[in-house]
Amino acid sequence: MVLIWTQFGVKTKNGKCKVRVMNRNDSSGSSSGVSYIFEISPCPPVGKDFYKVLGVESDSNEDEIKKAYRKMALKFHPDKNSAADAADKFKEIAEAYEILTDSKKRVIYDQFGEEGGVSMAGKENNPHHYSYHGDAHETFSTFFQGSDHFDIFFGPDGEEELFNPFNRFTFSKGDEVFHGCSNFRTEDKVLNVVVKKGWKEGTKITFPREGDETANSKPADVAFILKDKKHPHYKRDGSNIVYTAKITLKEALCGCTVNVPTLDNRTMPLPCSDVIKPGAIRRLRGEGLPHAKTPTTRGDLVVEFQVAFPDRIPPQSKEIIKHSLIGC
Secondary structure: OEEEEOOOOOOOOOOEEEEEEEEOOOOOOOOOOEEEEEEOOOOOOOOOOHHHHHOOOOOOOHHHHHHHHHHHHHHHOOOOOOOOOHHHHHHHHHHHHHHHOOHHHHHHHHHHHHHHHHHOOOOOOOOOOOOOOOOHHHHHHHHHOOOOHHHHHOOOOOOOOOOOOOOOOOOOOOOOOOOOEEEEEEOOOEEEEEEOOOOOOOOEEEEOOOOOOOOOOOOOOEEEEOOOOOOOOEEEEOOEEEEEEEEEHHHHHHOEEEEEEOOOOOEEEEEEOOOOOOOOEEEEOOOOOEOOOOOOOEOOEEEEEEEEOOOOOOHHHHHHHHHHOOOO
């Protein structure tokens, strides 16, 4: 009579299992026994197939498992995925990651499967036991704790839409500095962006804790920064506005009246009786932008003259000009 023993369920690289056969009386395990090699088919894991859950092969290394977890966890995170089973899938992915990245738990899982490792949890001093704490969000937070948050939420794998606090908002821009305005965007609530009279370009308006909240951070701030829109007639210089008046050489020498448009759609006549040199300026007091700190007072409307010279002068006109400008 012979005795045959082996280990069942142990996976080996070549899929073989060694079986030793010896006589009953040969209990020493000496070389008198005969060894046979049998080809066996590995038993499929009992319970969940964690490799399949993460979409990796059973011989994947730790880096491959981590990469797979990152992609799957972001895909099925409940804050992004609205499917009914997303939360359960997210938890299953976390459990698979926890088991397969722990060398001891992975060995037990590879030998006995998910149910095999868990089913013996109640036995004392049982070496073939693993457990999962059950908090998928804790696993997610721990995984990303040492990473750059920008890389997490705006990485190259197409996850930039998950926690981007601006991706679902359309912002209006306020450029009516003279009159002031109120812009808003609508989501769950309305943020009124009030632009006060006279505010300068670059002024920052912040709404604390009104942005999106992630699993691992507090709500972000929402900030608006003012930018002046180019005006067809004026350039801004603090609280002053500059208007360029183009006049002819004749007007510059003989005098003229320039009609200057104002911000509130009036037209103000500006008489010029003296000779006007190129680049000369005149001021219309109090016709500029409101001062930010004292909006009841305003800057000036600065008129800068640009003199257009003729390309040529007829000979007879030259003589007249020479005669007229004797002594100048």
